Amino acid sequence: MPSLPTLTVLVPLLSLAGLFYSASVDENFPQGCTSTASLCFYSLLLPVTVPVYVFFHLWTWMGIKLFRHN
Numbered sequence: 001m002p003s004l005p006t007l008t009v010l011v012p013l014l015s016l017a018g019l020f021y022s023a024s025v026d027e028n029f030p031q032g033c034t035s036t037a038s039l040c041f042y043s044l045l046l047p048v049t050v051p052v053y054v055f056f057h058l059w060t061w062m063g064i065k066l067f068r069h070n
Helices: 004-025 039-067
Strands: none
Touching: 004 039
């Protein structure tokens, strides 16, 4: 399993590559991203979902660190 710093760099780069791929391949890029069957939808969803997941994961970790000693 890759380390957290590696994933922190790798996941956004892959998301950005998917976004650029979708923008270059799909003719109606912004409007065609509404169907969940298209790759474009997930290339826009991933860059939004990953930072939110990381934020709440770190929030939980900080809560465990802060309240374990009380």
